[in-house]
Amino acid sequence: MDKDNFVTNILILGKTGAGKSTLVNYLYGREIAVARAGRPVTEKGLHRHEPFAYNGMDIVIWDSWGLEPDKAREWWESLKEELARQSGQPHIRDWIHTVIYCYDAKKSRLDSYESEHILKPLIDMGYRVIFALTKWGLCSDTEKEAAMRVLDESYPGFSAIPVESVSQKLRGGRTTAPEGREDIFRGICLNLRKSLMYHLRCRARDEMQEAVSRAERAALAYYDKHTGYIFTVYGEDLMNEIQKIARESYENNIREVYDRLRNNITLIDSMCVAVIRGYTGIDVSEKLKGLHVIMSSIKDTRIAAWTGDWGEYFGDTLATIFTAGIRFFTRKSSYREDLEKKLGEVSEKLTQDLRSFADTLDKEDIEVNEGIEEKLNAASIRN
Numbered sequence: 001m002d003k004d005n006f007v008t009n010i011l012i013l014g015k016t017g018a019g020k021s022t023l024v025n026y027l028y029g030r031e032i033a034v035a036r037a038g039r040p041v042t043e044k045g046l047h048r049h050e051p052f053a054y055n056g057m058d059i060v061i062w063d064s065w066g067l068e069p070d071k072a073r074e075w076w077e078s079l080k081e082e083l084a085r086q087s088g089q090p091h092i093r094d095w096i097h098t099v100i101y102c103y104d105a106k107k108s109r110l111d112s113y114e115s116e117h118i119l120k121p122l123i124d125m126g127y128r129v130i131f132a133l134t135k136w137g138l139c140s141d142t143e144k145e146a147a148m149r150v151l152d153e154s155y156p157g158f159s160a161i162p163v164e165s166v167s168q169k170l171r172g173g174r175t176t177a178p179e180g181r182e183d184i185f186r187g188i189c190l191n192l193r194k195s196l197m198y199h200l201r202c203r204a205r206d207e208m209q210e211a212v213s214r215a216e217r218a219a220l221a222y223y224d225k226h227t228g229y230i231f232t233v234y235g236e237d238l239m240n241e242i243q244k245i246a247r248e249s250y251e252n253n254i255r256e257v258y259d260r261l262r263n264n265i266t267l268i269d270s271m272c273v274a275v276i277r278g279y280t281g282i283d284v285s286e287k288l289k290g291l292h293v294i295m296s297s298i299k300d301t302r303i304a305a306w307t308g309d310w311g312e313y314f315g316d317t318l319a320t321i322f323t324a325g326i327r328f329f330t331r332k333s334s335y336r337e338d339l340e341k342k343l344g345e346v347s348e349k350l351t352q353d354l355r356s357f358a359d360t361l362d363k364e365d366i367e368v369n370e371g372i373e374e375k376l377n378a379a380s381i382r383n
Helices: 020-028 069-087 112-124 141-154 181-226 236-280 291-296 301-307 310-318 332-382
Strands: 006-014 046-048 052-054 057-064 098-104 129-134 160-162 231-233 329-331
Touching: 006 020, 006 181, 006 236, 020 057, 020 098, 020 129, 020 181, 057 069, 057 236, 069 112, 098 112, 098 181, 112 129, 129 141, 129 181, 141 160, 160 181, 181 236, 181 332, 236 332
Parallel strands: 006 057, 006 098, 098 129, 129 160
Antiparallel strands: 046 057, 052 057, 231 329
């Protein structure tokens, strides 16, 4: 494995007998996975094959035991647990980057349990599935048209790539020729950034929401520690200190998540550039907008905090937390309820701002991906 190559993790799934193992062998260029037609040969769980180098990428293929109707629920629960474990890894290089689903083109249909219990949950989790239409060389023209139509109607916008993994002589003297390997790798390039960015944004949404909640809890904990049990004199110094602690808690917690998001977007962009350059020789770096460039184009003042003006933003946001003039004896429980309510209002406003920020990233990222695809398609036409 070349230390300068980017490692991309590919998960190959499919029903028993759909040609999953032969596809693994075809992509590797040698026998690496056992293939026996119609028999479930892969043991339960996900299995990692050794990496192989391909045009500047080190590709790691993961596969699973064959999917069967009577074990669909058990199969999915096992897969979901493993996907959650890997997507929870702190470094992006350890995530599953692309999912390839083997669809037996000769059958010209997807079983309902495949669609409902496997593909729909995968897509809901944000995976940009590449459909490999296996056994393509064995299909009649009618079967090919039917297979394409099924995917176009059921999963519009997803890649459907005809694949023949082996050369074999058929009755009548015709011999099938392997095809689809290059198209599969091209699909990996196109899907890489889409999948990674989707999962990153989902993770960032959760982390930002937790950051807001954590900051609210920290401010209340400080209040509880520094006030009396029943009655308390609330002086200006204590009020100012509570406001200072609240502001720092929100700012520090959210800034940490924001900085991690920014760094991960930069990392994903560098991965995308490296993979596409290695596979196609095309440089798409100018199509990738850094986070600061994206944020500088945003006109929505509701998310001013995310352009770097943290101090002013948090000062304005938190200014309404504390009730003016409370510098005399009052019940701690009554004031705490008011403080908790005000902090809840601040948290809700910040949450709304975070959603607006995430929505803006979603829209901007669509344009980035469209620009990458246009450049690759233009280069393909010229060649």
